[in-house]
Amino acid sequence: MIEMRHVNKYFGKKQVLYDINLQIEKGERTVIIGPSGSGKSTLLRCMNLLEAIEEGEMYYKQDLVQGKESKKRIRQELGMVFQRFNLFPHLTAIENVMEAPIWVKKKNKETAKRKAEELLTTVGLSERFDFYPSNLSGGQQQRVAIARALAMEPELMLFDEPTSALDPELVGEVLNVMTHLAKNGMSMVVVTHEMGFANEVADRVIFMDQGRIVEDGTPEQVLRNPQHERTNTFLSRILA
Amino acid sequence: MGLDFSVLTPFIPALVEGAWMTIQISFLSLVIGLVLAILGAFSKLSPIFILRKITEFYVWVFRGTPLLVQLFIIYFGIPQLGVQFTPFQAAVLGLSLNTGAYATEIVRSALQAVDKGQYEAAAALGMSKPLAMYRIIGPQALKILVPAMVNQFVMTVKNSSMVSLLTITELFRTGESIITSTFHSLEVYLIIAAIYLVITSVLMFIASRLEKGMRVYD
Numbered sequence: 001m002i003e004m005r006h007v008n009k010y011f012g013k014k015q016v017l018y019d020i021n022l023q024i025e026k027g028e029r030t031v032i033i034g035p036s037g038s039g040k041s042t043l044l045r046c047m048n049l050l051e052a053i054e055e056g057e058m059y060y061k062q063d064l065v066q067g068k069e070s071k072k073r074i075r076q077e078l079g080m081v082f083q084r085f086n087l088f089p090h091l092t093a094i095e096n097v098m099e100a101p102i103w104v105k106k107k108n109k110e111t112a113k114r115k116a117e118e119l120l121t122t123v124g125l126s127e128r129f130d131f132y133p134s135n136l137s138g139g140q141q142q143r144v145a146i147a148r149a150l151a152m153e154p155e156l157m158l159f160d161e162p163t164s165a166l167d168p169e170l171v172g173e174v175l176n177v178m179t180h181l182a183k184n185g186m187s188m189v190v191v192t193h194e195m196g197f198a199n200e201v202a203d204r205v206i207f208m209d210q211g212r213i214v215e216d217g218t219p220e221q222v223l224r225n226p227q228h229e230r231t232n233t234f235l236s237r238i239l240a
Numbered sequence: 241m242g243l244d245f246s247v248l249t250p251f252i253p254a255l256v257e258g259a260w261m262t263i264q265i266s267f268l269s270l271v272i273g274l275v276l277a278i279l280g281a282f283s284k285l286s287p288i289f290i291l292r293k294i295t296e297f298y299v300w301v302f303r304g305t306p307l308l309v310q311l312f313i314i315y316f317g318i319p320q321l322g323v324q325f326t327p328f329q330a331a332v333l334g335l336s337l338n339t340g341a342y343a344t345e346i347v348r349s350a351l352q353a354v355d356k357g358q359y360e361a362a363a364a365l366g367m368s369k370p371l372a373m374y375r376i377i378g379p380q381a382l383k384i385l386v387p388a389m390v391n392q393f394v395m396t397v398k399n400s401s402m403v404s405l406l407t408i409t410e411l412f413r414t415g416e417s418i419i420t421s422t423f424h425s426l427e428v429y430l431i432i433a434a435i436y437l438v439i440t441s442v443l444m445f446i447a448s449r450l451e452k453g454m455r456v457y458d
Contacts (some may be wrong), residue, residue: 086361
């Protein structure tokens with residue numbers, strides 16, 4: 001579905017991704033782990049073109065990604081959940097979820113509303129339709145954000161450290177929603193530090209360090225039987 | 241001695257007329273200034289180099305020189321190049337350009353004050369830039385800019401007294417002419433000040449209602 005070939009990425013003079021070759025298939029649940037600054041978020045953000053790729057190529061469903069049209073298509077077909085939720089503060093929970101279906105997909109208001117109610121109920125927020133984000137807890141906000149992304153009926157969901165900005169006691173409710181999604185067959189790429197989630201949900205784990213993909217395999221291979229010393233060091237540090 | 245406001249009774253129609261002229265000039269300048277400010281802000285944030293430079297130059301000149309000098313150049317200076325404005329046109333032009341320069345910075349900083357994550361979230365949902373501006377960024381920027389913009393608008397109303405020097409019989413000049421026939425300077429200036437205060441208060445009242453209306457989501 002997404003393929004990257006020899007992708008390099010720079011922030012100014014500093015190189016942050018080195019020769020990334022990667023294929024993401026539909027139906028896969030991929031978890032990307034690695035120390036902070038390893039480029040994992042940047043890699044994820046390259047997938048829906050929030051970051052430009054300076055060198056190398058990206059293919060989306062076999063088509064070379066270039067120009068405005070492919071950008072538009074990718075963003076409509078991939079959902080994104082951010083570390084800091086990024087809900088629209090001037091809209092209520094349900095309005096946040098209805099916004100893109102109405103304005104981007106030109107759905108009529110009634111249809112969008114019914115769908116939004118359904119989605120918010122799925123993520124456990126049936127009592128919070130008309131709340132503004134400022135009146136919701138972090139965990140609730142992130143669940144609204146997940147519902148907002150799902151409302152566009154994405155083929156793949158990108159999660160950029162979705163629980164890193166949450167108080168520890170709120171992490172579980174968000175991971176539950178994500179696990180539920182995964183079990184229902186949603187394709188996803190998740191950047192996270194939650195090893196439990198990786199273990200339970202992922203069918204593929206990628207370990208990144210210093211802008212490079214160091215290890216790429218099943219959770220069994222990467223988490224329990226890593227081939228590289230760096231993976232070992234990282235895992236022992238994070239599991240300690 | 242003492243204050244005697246009754247001498248002003250015959251001049252009430254003149255005062256009303258003067259106030260009306262002040263309101264017209266201010267209102268037109270506010271509207272045009274706001275349009276200039278929105279254009280200016282987008283130019284300043286645009287990727288097009290020349291557009292940015294032109295706007296920077298405009299803001300630099302109109303913020304860095306006295307309004308009075310700007311008005312005199314427009315009304316008394318430019319005719320030398322063969323273009324003659326009526327006093328009313330010159331007044332509105334000068335005040336609009338002046339307001340626009342200050343307001344450009346207000347709009348620009350409000351747009352930049354909206355969290356970057358909002359732009360990203362809108363983009364990730366497939367919104368085009370204009371759509372994101374209209375639905376997501378604009379409403380949030382508006383809320384940020386209202387207090388500063390109201391200040392600017394109040395300044396414009398007060399600054400409009402300067403256009404009396406372009407022979408426009410607005411509120412201040414009306415007062416001057418009443419003084420020449422009554423010699424009651426203090427009463428007249430007090431009344432004039434009070435009328436300005438009423439106009440600016442109405443403006444601030446409208447603004448505070450507007451702000452309250454937008455505060456629902458805090």
